[in-house]
Each structure stands twice: as structure tokens, then as C-alpha cells.
Amino acid sequence: MNTHSVRRQKHSEKYQAILRAAIKVFAGRGFFQSTVADVAEAAGVADGTVYLYFKSKDDLLISIFNETMEEVIAKSRVELQKLDDPVERLGKLASLHLSWLGRDRQLAVVFQVELRQSTKFMEEFSTTRLAEYFEMIREIIVDGQKRGIFRQEIHPKVATKVFFGALDEMVTNWILSRRRYSLESMVQPVTDILIKGIEK
Amino acid sequence: MNTHSVRRQKHSEKYQAILRAAIKVFAGRGFFQSTVADVAEAAGVADGTVYLYFKSKDDLLISIFNETMEEVIAKSRVELQKLDDPVERLGKLASLHLSWLGRDRQLAVVFQVELRQSTKFMEEFSTTRLAEYFEMIREIIVDGQKRGIFRQEIHPKVATKVFFGALDEMVTNWILSRRRYSLESMVQPVTDILIKGIEK
Amino acid sequence: MNTHSVRRQKHSEKYQAILRAAIKVFAGRGFFQSTVADVAEAAGVADGTVYLYFKSKDDLLISIFNETMEEVIAKSRVELQKLDDPVERLGKLASLHLSWLGRDRQLAVVFQVELRQSTKFMEEFSTTRLAEYFEMIREIIVDGQKRGIFRQEIHPKVATKVFFGALDEMVTNWILSRRRYSLESMVQPVTDILIKGIEK
Amino acid sequence: MNTHSVRRQKHSEKYQAILRAAIKVFAGRGFFQSTVADVAEAAGVADGTVYLYFKSKDDLLISIFNETMEEVIAKSRVELQKLDDPVERLGKLASLHLSWLGRDRQLAVVFQVELRQSTKFMEEFSTTRLAEYFEMIREIIVDGQKRGIFRQEIHPKVATKVFFGALDEMVTNWILSRRRYSLESMVQPVTDILIKGIEK
DNA sequence: AATGAATGAGGGTTCATTCAT
């Protein structure tokens, strides 16, 4: 089996081309309405070639999630390490979250809509990379409590969900909105409410 | 067409049986993975009978949304009219939201996962019943601002999305969680944060 | 079984209404594309009622053929008996053929198109009422030969087919033609050729 | 779409195999009673393969018509160019018509019965390849009139229909007949009548 | 590595027919 050689190709031009094509196609037509042939065509490769880089159609979706989250989490960690104040760090997280999705509407559609196709997917996702993301948020909140900046009585996990849920809804609303506005412009008003909500 | 008169019998036994079966089946297998035959079998009717009451498989999903939202909105209005204080009203809304979904895990799965299958669906939904629901929330917030209870500088629409997004995330997390806990138990900790976030 | 009582109803209002509706519907949408429900609706009766008067959907088509041919053959016989000259009789036959179909475009469509759906139908038809019709034509030709008006060397059966085929094609062309013209106007030019073709 | 390049391979083995299979199956069971699976099985290919070469089930029928007519018209033109006398040319046309259908009973069934399934088909056909065929006949007749061989008073279009209708009926009768005889044996007796009918 | 022709299982939907009322 040449799995290994293929895995090495993760960052090959074709792998990336197919992944980008998948995002575009899934965003446009929806995951279930898209065909592997659609993705192949958009990537400019033959149908069979997709299977040299991805195990299945599902794997395309999972890979979009994993590849993107990996990058996002890594970048976020780097950015957050530069800051110390929990308030500033939460603000930064919100800013990063809304700016990376606000920059690429198609990717946002895939993340807000297509990746939530089934409990099967969602359960899988929420126990891996997404759990990491949640943990990042939770840690900041716990740290804020320790430092006496955030209220002791709030439950960190609940606050994490509130934080994530609020950002998530901003993105979903932005995607579905007819009006075209900058997703980043939501950072301040949202964090204002969220921070106030947990601050002492 | 005589199917029309049949389809209108929204409250006939069969209509309800098929709708309940659809919720159960869609929640279990996912909308796209479910077949109309699955729904029919679960409802104890023939495949063709489904089409006497619903236009298509999609219509089943849309009907689950519409029927449920109609009922939820109506009940919420009744309950909210009994209260005057914006804080109490928001608390009531959160309580109602989490309790009606917390009562029926399958319905919750359909609402949190299956109904978000495609932008097509979501765009349709978000412009109708869901918009009504958002409006209900927004009105309470605006009222709170007028009364000087909530901060003037918060943007009601943003606050509405934060409120909804937070509740929505509670439900999604609850569905995907392995641990079995009461969704209603989230009411107090969530509203605590949200109210604090917008209060003066 | 109440077959007998039903058969008695052949000329009841409903039987005729359903038959007329079937002609209209089959002519409009084609036999296979039409549904029994279409026919029932057009006839203003319930779906099930159709089955009180006709054994099956096929039976509707067969009945249209039989009922009409019965009438046509009977009327033709009466008219032909009034004439003696074989040339005049053939002319009369052509005239009757083109006028009864030219009078009712929908009936013509059913006869020229829908009744020829399958060899099964066609074999059945061609051995019954249609054979009678062919025989009527053949007898006139044989008579013409006996009287020395038509050429001896022509084969009566062949001449019959030529005669019928020519008329049949006139009707088919008329149905499919965009231009609207009187089918009866074809009588003279067609018989001119056909008569000349077999005359001494 | 890469199916296009495939579909263009009109003379590939598979394309021809499927087309032959379709003729056989449609002739045997009738177009509407035949399934695409029947055709695929008869052609020795998978169901889906049919759709690599043909757009739809309808397209199979249309292709049988077009492919055959194209060939027939081309061959007829070649043969007719070898002759000069309008009488001989009409005779040749009749001979070609009856011999190519008489050679392949299944093809004849498809042409006489299955292709006349619906006005939709017939209207489409009669305005394309069939119109060409009619035009070929008409030109010979007009030529015969110019040369003073055929009567001036006959209407060329009517004569064309008579000619075609007569041949057409020969074929239809031959198909439906229990007795097995050579269709080509009809050429002489039919043309005898038809030529006499239009000659001076 | 890449291709793309071929596969064949799978599913939404239709509709002729029945039968309890």
C-alpha cells in the first residue's frame, strides 16, 4: 500500500487543489448535493484521482475540518501567547474566530452548515479538534477566575459554550444574511456583552 | 387534486403519526441517510401514504420545523404576556427554549442537526418562523433598554444573536454529550451570564 | 358479481362521460402519461368509479376503439348501401373516414397515436373491428373488378391496404400539422389518385 | 462533463450494442413496458452504462430513429442518383423502404409501433428526419410532373402522403400479420397502383 | 501517478387498483 507516500503528499499541489475545490463545491451545492465528480472537475483532475488523496467523499469533509482547525488552533495559540490579560485574550479569540471565517465565505458555509450534516460527523468532530478549541477558551476563563477578574460563581464550561455559541451564531447569521457586512465588525459588540457577562 | 383536502388534515391521526415517525427516523439516521420507506414503516403506513400527507421528503423536514415552531412561538407568547419584567421575560424564554427541546431528544436532534443540512433550508427557515422567534427576543431587549434596565450601548440585534446563539449551543452540546444531564439545569447559569452581559 | 348490471350501463351518462373524458385526456397527455385519476377528474367522478364501468385503464382505450368503430362501421354500411357504383362507394368511404376523424381532433389523436401503443393492442385491434373495416373496403374493390371497372391484375388486399394507408396518413399528417386545414378537403385529391391507381 | 466525449463515440462497440439491444427489447415488450434495466441486460452492460451513452430512456428511442433514418436517407440518395426516370426512382424508393424494414422485423416494429407512442415524439420526428424523407419523395413527383410524366393536377404533397402512407401500411400489416411473407414481394403490386394513380 | 469508463446498489416518487364506508 502506498498510503505512506500519499500521506506525504498532503501538502502537494493536487491535494490542496482538491481540498480547495471541495470547499468551493460543498459551499455552493451542499455536501450531499455535491458529487465527487463535481469536486474532481473543479480541481481539474480525473474522478479517480480524488481517491488517490482521499479515502472517500466523507474524508474530504473531515479533512477540510481537520486541516483548517489544525491551522486555526495553531495560529490562535501563537497569538494568544502574546497576551496575558484574560479579557484581552478572549477578545483576541473572538477576533481571530470571526476574521478567519469572515475572510472566506465558502469556508464559512462549509463550517457552519455542511459540517453539521449528521450527528455521526458532529460527534466525531466535537470529541477531537473542536474539543481542543473549547478547551482553549475554557482555560482562559478559568485563568480569569483565578486572577479574580471573572466571577467565581460562573461555571467555566457553561461560559465556554456561551462564548462559542455567540460567536458561532454571528457567523451563521452573517452567512445567511442578504446584507453584506463585515463579520469582523461584530467583534467589539459581541465581546462587550460576553465579557460583561462574566466579569466581576 | 383531491390530495389537497387530505394534506390539509394536519391534525389527522396519520399526519401526526408520519410526522412523529419522521422526527424519530431523521434523528436516528440523519435526514439524507433516511429513506421515505423508513419513515413510512416507522409510521406504520405504506410508502405511498406519506405522499398523501406530504409533498416530498423535504416537505417532511420543513413541516417538522413549521409545525413545531408555530406551537413554540404561540406558547411562548402566552407565557411571556404573563410577565412584565424584561429580565424575567428573558429568563422565561430561555427556560421555555431549553425545556421544550430538553423534553424530546429526537426533536432536538432534528432541530440542531438535520434542519441545518443546507443553506437552501436554512435561508428559507431563517426568513420565516425563525425570524419571528428572533423578533420576540429583540423586542424584550429593546423594552429593557427603554426602561433603563439594559445598557443603551448594546445593539439589540447583536444581543439577540448572542442570546439565541448561547441557548442554541447549550442544546447542541447537550445532544452530543455522552453524559446525560438535564438541559433545563442550564437555564440559570446561562441566563446569569447573558443577563449580566446586557444589564446596566 | 354485478358485471351484468354494469354492462347494461354502457350507455348511461357516466359511462359516456368517462369515455369522453378518457379521449380528451389521452389525446392531451398520451395514454401512458395519463393517469386514471386524470380521467376521473375530467369526468367529474371519483377514481374508483372508473372501475365500476371499466375493467382497467387498458379497457378504457379498448372501449374507445370498439365503441367508435362499431358506430363508424354501422354508419358507413348504411351510407354505402345507398350507393351502387364502386367508384362512388370508395369516394364515400374516404369522405366518411376523413370527416368523422376531422370532426374531432382529440378522437383522431387517440386513433392515430394512442391506439398504436403496442403490438399487443394493435394485434388485438387488427383482428377484430379493424378487420371488418378492411373487409368493407375489399368488398367494394372486388365488386369493382367483377364489374370490369377496376383492373383485374391488382390484388384486392393490396389495394385495400393502399387505400387505408393513404387515408390513414392523411389523418396523421393533419394531426401533426401546425397549419390548420380541413381534413375533408383531402377527400377529392386523395381519391383522385387512388381511383386512378386501380381503375382500368 | 466527460460523458460528452463518451456519448460522441457513436460508433463504439458499446453504443451500438446498447442501441441494438434497445431495438430488440422495445420491439419485444414495447417501449413503455420495457425498462432500462432490460436494455442494459440485453446489451450485456450495467444499468448505469446506458446513461454514459444515452441521456435518457427517451433518448434511446430517439437515437434509434435518428441513426436509422440518417443511414436510410443517405443510402437512398445514393441509389436514387443512379436513376433518372421518376417512375423508376419511385419504384426504387418503395423497394428500398420495404426491403430495409423487411430485413429486420424488430426494427420494423420499433418504427411502426414504438416510435408512434406519443404526439410529442411524433411531432418531433415529423419535423426532422422524416420531413427530409418526405421531401425526397416530393421532389421525384415534382420532377415527374415537370417532365410531363405525372399528371399536372395532382398535388405533390398529397401524392407524397399517399405514397408514404401506402408503404407504411404495408409494413404495419406485415408486422401484425400471422402469415409470414416477404415484405419485398409487395413492391411491385403497390407501386403498380401508386404509379398508375399519378401517371398521365 | 493519473485516468475515466464501467459498475450496480439504492431511493424518491408515481399510480393502477382495491375496499371499507
Place this chain on the structure above:
DNA sequence: TATGAATGAACCCTCATTCAT
């Protein structure tokens, strides 16, 4: 007689995946 709700078999077409080249 008449109704029309209910049935369930049947079918066209799609498409993820494979594999010979």
C-alpha cells in the same frame, strides 16, 4: 352506486467507488 384513502410494486436515474490501462 359512489367515494377516495390507502396500498405497495415498480422504475428511472444518480453517483461513490473501482480498476484496467
